[in-house]
Amino acid sequence: MPKPTPAFMPDRASAVPMFEQICVSFRARIRSGALETGARLPATRALAQDLGVARATVVTAYEQLVAEGYLASRRGSGYTVCAMGEVELSPGARATAPPELTERGDLLLEAGQPDMRLFPHRAWAKCVARLCRTRPEDMLSGCGRFGHPELRQAIATHVRDWRGIAARPDQVLVTSGATEALDICLHALATAEGAVGVEDPGFPPIRRFAEAQGRCTRDLALDPQGAELPTPGDGTDVVVLTPSHQYPLGGAMTAGRRQDFVRWAAQSQGWIIEDDYDSEFRYAGRPIPALAGVDGQGRTVYIGSFSKIFSNSLRMGYIVAPDGLIDRLAQAMRAKGARASAMPQAALAEFMQQGEFYRHLRRVRRIYAERHRNLIESLRAGFGDVGHVVDHQAGMQVVLHLHAAFADRPIVAAARAEGVGAEALSAYSRRAGACNGVVLGACLNDLDEQAEALIRLRRAISSTG
Numbered sequence: 001m002p003k004p005t006p007a008f009m010p011d012r013a014s015a016v017p018m019f020e021q022i023c024v025s026f027r028a029r030i031r032s033g034a035l036e037t038g039a040r041l042p043a044t045r046a047l048a049q050d051l052g053v054a055r056a057t058v059v060t061a062y063e064q065l066v067a068e069g070y071l072a073s074r075r076g077s078g079y080t081v082c083a084m085g086e087v088e089l090s091p092g093a094r095a096t097a098p099p100e101l102t103e104r105g106d107l108l109l110e111a112g113q114p115d116m117r118l119f120p121h122r123a124w125a126k127c128v129a130r131l132c133r134t135r136p137e138d139m140l141s142g143c144g145r146f147g148h149p150e151l152r153q154a155i156a157t158h159v160r161d162w163r164g165i166a167a168r169p170d171q172v173l174v175t176s177g178a179t180e181a182l183d184i185c186l187h188a189l190a191t192a193e194g195a196v197g198v199e200d201p202g203f204p205p206i207r208r209f210a211e212a213q214g215r216c217t218r219d220l221a222l223d224p225q226g227a228e229l230p231t232p233g234d235g236t237d238v239v240v241l242t243p244s245h246q247y248p249l250g251g252a253m254t255a256g257r258r259q260d261f262v263r264w265a266a267q268s269q270g271w272i273i274e275d276d277y278d279s280e281f282r283y284a285g286r287p288i289p290a291l292a293g294v295d296g297q298g299r300t301v302y303i304g305s306f307s308k309i310f311s312n313s314l315r316m317g318y319i320v321a322p323d324g325l326i327d328r329l330a331q332a333m334r335a336k337g338a339r340a341s342a343m344p345q346a347a348l349a350e351f352m353q354q355g356e357f358y359r360h361l362r363r364v365r366r367i368y369a370e371r372h373r374n375l376i377e378s379l380r381a382g383f384g385d386v387g388h389v390v391d392h393q394a395g396m397q398v399v400l401h402l403h404a405a406f407a408d409r410p411i412v413a414a415a416r417a418e419g420v421g422a423e424a425l426s427a428y429s430r431r432a433g434a435c436n437g438v439v440l441g442a443c444l445n446d447l448d449e450q451a452e453a454l455i456r457l458r459r460a461i462s463s464t465g
């Protein structure tokens, strides 16, 4: 019996490597539906013989397609075609899919959560697969204690281009997120005699970390210019600020107030910890340069995160240390046993260097801008009797400031029972009665899901009235 002709014939004269030609052929057939979900691919040995190539070439191609999510490989049953939805929803599928978030049991409008359905699975998988193929040792042992050298370089370039901070790679310390970075900075800088100034309202772990380390904290209230300066003589020697985008209220600190803090640090020999957790998400105007970029005295430690702009499950963030603090921060990292996961670092570096990261960032920024605007307009149109919103044209959350007749905590409890992950603004503050609002995530859900969430929020408010 004649052998069946292989589905394509390799072009031996082509500059495209043989394994890539095999990949291209299978990708096209899977995408077109010619190979259906669950279909078994020819055995590697058989295909290698048919094509007249080494078996290793076919194995490499199949493994690449596994990494890209086209194929699944199971011991004993070879390679089979995956459902495409397991990799990435096509635009059509996304439009018709039911709100999966509620199906997954997640809450709608959860503050600070990126929409992980937008994660660039395919580009990321390619990058990881390429690295596994070409320099696997980099993923296992190429990472130094303070981060992979290429990632430290990529971060130094990122903060220079996006945040206006001139930093060398050795000033960058990779951590497992901004939260860990905050803990490390407090460990390195807060003193037993001094006090840590924290914004109120602010990111709750900061106060917790300082107090767990036996440090006193002082509240820095917010006025229209941003956080207020520490009261002279109150012992504050470290302040933690979110100047680009105050958390959770959302405003940016004015240039004048930034200068005041830089002067305060220089005069009091204090330190500024700048938590710049989501500043890449600015939807109008130019990005506001980081405070660390304008502090010519080297008294600002900068913290960034990949949780919002890329993936919160990657658990990756970083510190950019001023020259005089590199050793102290590195020592604090050692003392705390802090160390970011090594495996994804080389891949992330390559993802950034090749521009994929920025393609993704531009894409999600566009989508989030629309969601952010929609949430604000919907709240203004439908909740004016309950409270008001301020549009800061930045960030991932929106605060509905409630009129005095409404109390945030019962509303939030009722909203959570309805599947809406709202947070009470008062939970971010230690000053009784200073804050009353509902913090809502603007990025997690598409416009249909937002509409559904607001119906539920309205029901929750009515039920508490």
Ligand SMILES: Cc1ncc(COP(=O)(O)O)c(C=O)c1O
Residues within 6 Å of the ligand: 112, 176, 177, 178, 179, 180, 203, 242, 247, 275, 277, 304, 305, 306, 307, 312, 316, 317
């Ligand atoms: C103000 C602020 N800082 C830091 C973080 C933490 O970032 P990461 O996930 O990188 O630990 C968050 C997360 O929501 C935040 O809101």
